[in-house]
Each structure stands twice: as structure tokens, then as C-alpha cells.
Amino acid sequence: MDVLINLSLNGLATGMLIFLLAAGLTLIFGLMDVLNFAHGGLFAWGAYSGIWIYTATGSFLVGIIGAILTGMLLGILTERWIIKPVYGNHVQQILITLGLMLVLSEMLKVVWGPNQISASTPSYLSGSWEVGGVIIIKYRVFIIAVGLAVFLAVQYVLKKTKIGLVVRAGVMNKEMVQSLGINIQKVFMLVFMIGAGMAALGGMLLGPYSGVIHADMGMEFAILAFIVVVIGGMGSFSGSVMAAILVGLSGSFMAYYVPDLALAANMLLMAVVLIFRPQGLFGAKG
Amino acid sequence: MSTLLKLDHVETFIGQYHILQGVTFEVPKGEVTVLLGRNGAGKTTTLRTIMGLNHASKGSVSFKGEEIKDLPTYTIANKGIGYVPEDQGIFAGLTVEENIKVAIKKENEETHERLDWILNLFPDLKKFWKKPGGLLSGGQKQMLSIARAYVNENELLLIDEPSKGLAPIIVEKVMESIQQMKDKTTIILVEQNFMMASTIGDSFYIIDDGRTVSNGSMNVLREDEEMRRKYLGIA
Ligand SMILES: Nc1ncnc2c1ncn2[C@@H]1O[C@H](COP(=O)(O)OP(=O)(O)OP(=O)(O)O)[C@@H](O)[C@H]1O
Ligand SMILES: [Mg+2]
Numbered sequence: 131m132d133v134l135i136n137l138s139l140n141g142l143a144t145g146m147l148i149f150l151l152a153a154g155l156t157l158i159f160g161l162m163d164v165l166n167f168a169h170g171g172l173f174a175w176g177a178y179s180g181i182w183i184y185t186a187t188g189s190f191l192v193g194i195i196g197a198i199l200t201g202m203l204l205g206i207l208t209e210r211w212i213i214k215p216v217y218g219n220h221v222q223q224i225l226i227t228l229g230l231m232l233v234l235s236e237m238l239k240v241v242w243g244p245n246q247i248s249a250s251t252p253s254y255l256s257g258s259w260e261v262g263g264v265i266i267i268k269y270r271v272f273i274i275a276v277g278l279a280v281f282l283a284v285q286y287v288l289k290k291t292k293i294g295l296v297v298r299a300g301v302m303n304k305e306m307v308q309s310l311g312i313n314i315q316k317v318f319m320l321v322f323m324i325g326a327g328m329a330a331l332g333g334m335l336l337g338p339y340s341g342v343i344h345a346d347m348g349m350e351f352a353i354l355a356f357i358v359v360v361i362g363g364m365g366s367f368s369g370s371v372m373a374a375i376l377v378g379l380s381g382s383f384m385a386y387y388v389p390d391l392a393l394a395a396n397m398l399l400m401a402v403v404l405i406f407r408p409q410g411l412f413g414a415k416g
Numbered sequence: 417m418s419t420l421l422k423l424d425h426v427e428t429f430i431g432q433y434h435i436l437q438g439v440t441f442e443v444p445k446g447e448v449t450v451l452l453g454r455n456g457a458g459k460t461t462t463l464r465t466i467m468g469l470n471h472a473s474k475g476s477v478s479f480k481g482e483e484i485k486d487l488p489t490y491t492i493a494n495k496g497i498g499y500v501p502e503d504q505g506i507f508a509g510l511t512v513e514e515n516i517k518v519a520i521k522k523e524n525e526e527t528h529e530r531l532d533w534i535l536n537l538f539p540d541l542k543k544f545w546k547k548p549g550g551l552l553s554g555g556q557k558q559m560l561s562i563a564r565a566y567v568n569e570n571e572l573l574l575i576d577e578p579s580k581g582l583a584p585i586i587v588e589k590v591m592e593s594i595q596q597m598k599d600k601t602t603i604i605l606v607e608q609n610f611m612m613a614s615t616i617g618d619s620f621y622i623i624d625d626g627r628t629v630s631n632g633s634m635n636v637l638r639e640d641e642e643m644r645r646k647y648l649g650i651a
Contacts, residue, residue: 292517292518295510295514295517295518296518298507298509298510298514299507299510299514299518302507302508302509302510303505303507305469305489305501305505306501306505306507307518308469308488308489308490308493309467309469309489309490309493309499309501309505310490310493310518310519310564311490311493311494311521311568312490312518313488313490314490
């Protein structure tokens with residue numbers, strides 16, 4: 131029983147980290163038709179900058195805020211200088227964002243060295259609770275709580291505010307949004323910035339969870355995030371959280387019971403979804 | 417009578433295709449100007465060019481005396497031009513209410529009045545207020561699209577073939593609404609249904625192969641069977 135609970139919590143926590151990465155990807159794809167392969171780079175940059183600030187200041191919270199701000203800043207620069215010139219051209223987008231991914235990874239090694247860096251859990255989040263004989267690791271619960279809070283906050287903005295309405299409308303019909311007098315470029319930038327901030331937060335949270343961070347951590351999670359975006363439906367925000375939890379849980383359980391098949395299982399899941407529901411489980415676009 | 421919008425030798429390329437090759441017309445304030453022409457003549461492209469959705473490479477588009485041809489679409493819209501596209505451009509996943517809300521630039525007394533007025537004209541929209549736009553019938557979508565363009569205090573509405581694919585009784589309803597809007601705003605109407613066009617329109621321009629080839633007052637076209645046959649393929 132305690133194994134099942136722990137595998138579930140582990141899966142949920144990993145799922146939330148994947149969600150933080152996938153949410154931005156799916157919104158950016160849905161709204162701007164851009165597949166951003168550099169998104170994992172923002173995840174890794176969030177981890178490095180956040181852990182660095184955390185180590186320097188001694189405050190985990192300040193580290194988190196620093197990570198998010200770094201992500202947002204990189205997001206704005208990426209949208210401005212890298213993505214904007216290639217809107218509408220998928221081949222160029224893939225090449226340039228893949229290139230940016232490599233540059234972002236290499237830059238991490240230049241700034242912080244090629245070796246992995248250890249990341250510790252702040253004292254108030256380390257350790258565990260014992261509930262009815264089951265050991266529950268605090269930090270996992272913390273990640274799940276943060277992920278859920280981010281999901282609810284973004285969902286609220288999307289469903290209840292004018293800017294959220296504009297974003298949802300933009301996913302459906304960009305020309306019409308502009309014909310109604312809305313500057314969609316500004317909306318693009320905002321969404322890109324928030325997506326990048328979420329990715330950076332995810333990277334930062336992963337640090338203490340896995341104990342170490344390294345320059346290629348973005349790549350590994352980006353693969354899972356892309357699987358999630360496909361399963362959840364490209365452009366569907368609520369789809370991305372469901373799919374991320376699914377992928378997180380499947381990864382956690384498979385790693386315990388059939389470790390060799392953990393990634394393969396998620397690929398298989400994606401293939402099955404693509405065969406039976408090519409628009410994804412919650413596809414916003416046709 | 418002052419001129420609200422003026423196109424002067426407008427040329428537009430879509431990709432490598434030279435679609436508009438010289439479109440010239442004037443829209444007097446307070447009137448309904450009808451654009452006629454056979455399928456593929458360039459009527460929709462003309463409206464899209466005014467909105468900045470296609471870019472005019474030559475010529476000029478001036479609105480209230482100001483050149484707007486190189487402005488981005490949202491700026492053009494904010495100058496007071498509402499657009500009802502040929503495919504209606506409804507946000508399928510948004511409710512009727514949300515489709516209208518997203519369009520309202522600044523909610524105030526005036527927009528409320530306009531909204532009430534148009535909802536009285538199209539009670540169906542009120543009835544399906546919380547229904548996703550994608551589930552509306554063709555006629556209801558057309559009504560929603562018109563309502564959405566109308567709620568803001570736009571000085572000019574561009575309406576692209578509102579009768580397309582609708583049952584005659586619905587066409588009549590839609591046309592009646594446009595007739596009523598005439599008092600409040602200037603309209604450019606693209607319309608294949610000549611009966612409808614000639615009842616509502618004050619003046620007409622015929623576009624053929626990307627050029628304006630003829631124009632005049634609607635009365636003239638009603639009399640000129642020869643011209644109708646030549647450019648519109650109708651008698
Ligand atoms: N995206 C495009 N790429 C290439 N050609 C296009 C494109 N859009 C329109 N055209 C061409 O431009 C010409 C004018 O099209 P447009 O839609 O403006 O005609 P229209 O007068 O509105 O016709 P209809 O009455 O059928 O709506 C047509 O020959 C059409 O094939
Ligand atoms: Mg047309």
C-alpha cells in the first residue's frame with residue numbers, strides 16, 4: 131500500500147514538473163503556431179539561475195522568484211529576436227529553436243561549468259511526514275501543491291479575464307482577433323513570457339527533487355513535455371495538465387515495475403492517442 | 417456628402433498572384449456601397465486589403481482622409497472599422513456572450529445600448545447566449561458576426577456576402593437588420609444576391625478580374641440589363 135501511495139505521489143510530482151514545461155509549449159503552439167524546441171533550455175536556465183540565487187542568498191523563495199524572472203526575461207528575448215522573424219515558417223522555426231536549445235545548453239556550461247551541480251532542499255521542506263505508517267516526502271507534496279496552484283491561477287486567468295478570453299479566441303482565429311482591434315503581437319509576447327516563466331519554475335523545482343542539476347536536464351524533460359502536448363491536445367491548457375499527470379504516473383509506475391520500458395511506455399501512450407484521437411484527448415484545434 | 421473611405425488604384429498580391437490590379441472607389445458617409453462581381457473577381461480580397469489582412473503593394477487606402485494601407489490590422493480596426501468576414505469568423509469554442517465580449521473595446525453606456533439594440537433585432541442570440549458559437553446555425557453565426565462588428569461605435573462596417581448559404585427567410589432577416597443599421601453607420605456590402613443588394617444599396621461598384629470596371633447609383637444598375645449580364649452573369 132505505501133509503495134502505491136509513494137509511486138503515485140512521485141508520479142504526480144513528476145507530472146507537475148512536466149506540466150510546468152508542457153503548459154507553455156501547448157499555449158505557444160496553440161496561439162502562435164510555433165513549436166518551440168528551445169523551451170527545455172528555459173527549464174534548465176530556470177534551474178541554474180534559481181539554484182545559484184538560492185545558494186547565494188540562502189533563501190529558497192528568492193531563488194524561485196529569481197528563476198521565474200530569469201525565465202520570463204529569456205522568454206521575452208527569445209520571442210523578440212528568435213521567434214518573431216520566423217512566424218509562419220515551420221521549417222525555420224524548428225531549425226532556429228533547436229539551434230537556440232543547443233546555445234542555451236552550452237551557455238549554461240560556459241557560465242556555471244560543465245559538471246553537474248548539487249541542489250539541496252531547504253530545511254523546512256526536507257524530511258517527511260508519517261501518515262498512518264506511510265512515509266510521505268514533504269518536497270513531493272510541495273511540488274504537487276505548487277503545480278496545482280499554477281494550474282488554477284492560469285486556468286482562472288484564461289476563463290475569467292478579458293486577456294484570457296483574447297488568448298482563447300486567438301487560439302481559434304488569429305485574423306479575427308486582430309480584426310477586432312487587438313494587437314496580437316502583444317498577446318504573443320505575454321503568453322511567451324508566462325510560458326517561459328512556468329518552464330523556469332519547473333526547472334528550479336526539479337533541482338532539489340533530483341538532488342543535482344545539469345545542462346542537459348532540459349532536453350530530457352522536453353521530450354516528455356512534447357509527448358504531453360500531443361496527448362493533451364496541441365493548444366489545450368487543461369489537456370496538458372491531465373496528460374502530464376498521466377505521463378508522470380505512468381513513468382513512475384513503469385520505472386518501479388518494468389524500468390526498461392519507462393520511456394517506451396509513454397511513447398506507446400502517445401502513439402495510441404495519435405491513432406485513436408489524433409487531435410489529442412482534449413484537442414482545442416481540429 | 418463627405419467621403420469616408422477612398423481606394424485609389426489599389427493593387428494587392430497574394431503570394432505571387434497579382435489579385436487586385438487597380439481597385440478604385442469611394443464610400444460616401446452614411447450610405448451603403450455595394451461591391452458586385454462574379455466569383456473570384458476580388459471582392460473579398462478588396463475587403464481584406466482595407467482591413468490590412470492582405471497588404472496593398474500599390475495605390476492608396478484612405479479612411480477619413482488618413483492613409484491606412486500600411487497600418488497593422490488592429491490599428492485599422494481601432495480607427496472605427498468593423499469587419500464581418502465571408503466565413504463569419506466566429507470563435508467556435510467561445511459562447512455567444514464571449515464572442516461579443518471579446519469584441520467590445522470599451523464597455524460603456526453606448527456599447528450597452530448598441531448591444532441591446534442588436535439583440536432585439538436578433539433574439540436568437542439572446543436565446544443562445546451561453547451556447548458555443550460553433551454550434552449555432554449558419555444564419556445565427558451570421559447574426560453573431562454582424563452583432564460583433566456592430567457593438568463598438570464603428571463608423572464603417574465591411575460585410576462580406578451575408579446571404580451566402582442562408583435560407584431565403586433568414587436572408588430577409590439579415591438584410592432587414594442591415595437596412596436598419598444604415599441609419600447609424602456607413603456600410604460596404606459585398607453581395608451576389610442582386611435583389612437584396614439593389615434594395616439596400618445606394619450605389620454600386622463592379623469588380624471584375626481585380627479591377628473596378630463600372631459604378632453608379634443603384635437605380636442605374638436596376639435599369640441596365642446589359643451590364644448585369646456582362647459582369648454579373650444575371651439578367
Ligand atoms: N490565399 C490565396 N492564394 C491564392 N489565390 C487566392 C487566395 N485568396 C484568393 N485568391 C484568388 O484571388 C481571386 C479573388 O478572390 P476573392 O476571394 O477576393 O474573390 P471574390 O470576389 O470574393 O469571390 P467570391 O464571390 O467567390 O467570394 C480568386 O481568383 C482567388 O482564387
Ligand atoms: Mg468572396
